[in-house]
Amino acid sequence: MRVLVTGGAGFIGSNFVHHLVENTDDSVVTLDALTYAGSKKNLEGVLDHSRHEFVEGDIRDRELVDQLVADVDAIVNFAAESHVDRSIEGAEPFVSTNVQGTQTLLDAANDANIERFIQISTDEVYGEIEDGEFSEEDTLNPRNPYAATKAGADLLAQSYYTTHDVPVVITRSSNNFGPRQHPEKLIPKFLKRASEERSLPVYGDGENVREWIYVTDNCRAIDTVLREGVVGQAYNIGSGIELQNIEVTRRILDEADASKDLIEFVDDRAGHDQRYALDTSKIEALGWEPQLSFEEGLERTANYYL
Ligand code: NAD
Numbered sequence: 001m002r003v004l005v006t007g008g009a010g011f012i013g014s015n016f017v018h019h020l021v022e023n024t025d026d027s028v029v030t031l032d033a034l035t036y037a038g039s040k041k042n043l044e045g046v047l048d049h050s051r052h053e054f055v056e057g058d059i060r061d062r063e064l065v066d067q068l069v070a071d072v073d074a075i076v077n078f079a080a081e082s083h084v085d086r087s088i089e090g091a092e093p094f095v096s097t098n099v100q101g102t103q104t105l106l107d108a109a110n111d112a113n114i115e116r117f118i119q120i121s122t123d124e125v126y127g128e129i130e131d132g133e134f135s136e137e138d139t140l141n142p143r144n145p146y147a148a149t150k151a152g153a154d155l156l157a158q159s160y161y162t163t164h165d166v167p168v169v170i171t172r173s174s175n176n177f178g179p180r181q182h183p184e185k186l187i188p189k190f191l192k193r194a195s196e197e198r199s200l201p202v203y204g205d206g207e208n209v210r211e212w213i214y215v216t217d218n219c220r221a222i223d224t225v226l227r228e229g230v231v232g233q234a235y236n237i238g239s240g241i242e243l244q245n246i247e248v249t250r251r252i253l254d255e256a257d258a259s260k261d262l263i264e265f266v267d268d269r270a271g272h273d274q275r276y277a278l279d280t281s282k283i284e285a286l287g288w289e290p291q292l293s294f295e296e297g298l299e300r301t302a303n304y305y306l
Helices: 011-023 062-069 084-089 092-111 145-164 186-195 215-228 245-255 294-305
Strands: 002-006 027-032 052-056 074-077 116-122 168-173 175-177 200-203 209-214 234-237 242-244 263-266
Touching: 002 011, 011 027, 011 215, 027 062, 062 092, 074 092, 074 215, 084 092, 084 145, 092 116, 092 145, 116 145, 116 215, 145 168, 168 215, 175 215, 175 294, 186 200, 186 245, 186 294, 200 245, 209 215, 209 245, 209 294, 215 234, 242 245, 245 263, 245 294
Parallel strands: 002 027, 002 074, 027 052, 074 116, 116 168, 168 234, 175 209, 200 263
Antiparallel strands: 209 242
């Protein structure tokens, strides 16, 4: 299979490109605009591989996208503005890339003859949940601008399946961690600051709960959905590993051998969702399950950053 991976120089996208090149016979075309969040360094080791081609460009560039889509069997769309805090400061690039960019890719896919369009969505599209878990049938109820644009893209992708028969499959994963994540995100930021004995700013009371999945487990899940997923369906991807942010912070301090005194509670993020949790029985029925514990994942992540 020949796969177009958009946003493949970012965190999860680059791990997915490594996964495809190293573990399958697929050919991969990476399309990435190399924003502040993307780097060719993330593709070191696969960049010049005979089954890999890197194209610097924008998913909103219809002409370029048409050329690339004409020559692939599948699209996996990771490209996005991905940082919630930045979306609170200004939502424009989020609407532009996450919604309009996805629309451009869907239009190109509709005009070409592709077998699969995987839209990488997020658990944040469901909003927060106090108890229990979200299933794929739950209503989307995003509560910050980033999540709202991802929900827009998710719904747009579903509509292209319903109205145009574009073979869309959606993944909604929980928080990823692992190598190649931009240092603005919680785990790499805290690992780095802890190693430099700088304070770790924890939002609010630190009791917000996130479900953490190691990035290679998510990549294996996306690969499963790419090959086995039913078109028109969405699949939650999670690990069941739920941790309060304060607990993640403590474990990072342990991993970096740093003092708990570095914890500093700061004003909460506006619209901060209290808890996310996913029912993952649907993807497990395809034969996938997560492999890494939080401890193993954090050790690998710390080895990469420190
Ligand atoms: P990231 O910010 O690390 O990477 C995004 C990549 O997209 C970057 O390489 C950037 O250069 C590229 N990009 C941005 N705008 C572009 C454009 N207009 N055209 C082409 N390329 C563009 O993000 P990530 O954390 O790897 O997330 C990847 C995807 O997974 C996103 O769609 C995100 O919403 C989703 N997701 C992330 C998480 C997580 O925990 N990180 C969880 C669930 C879902």
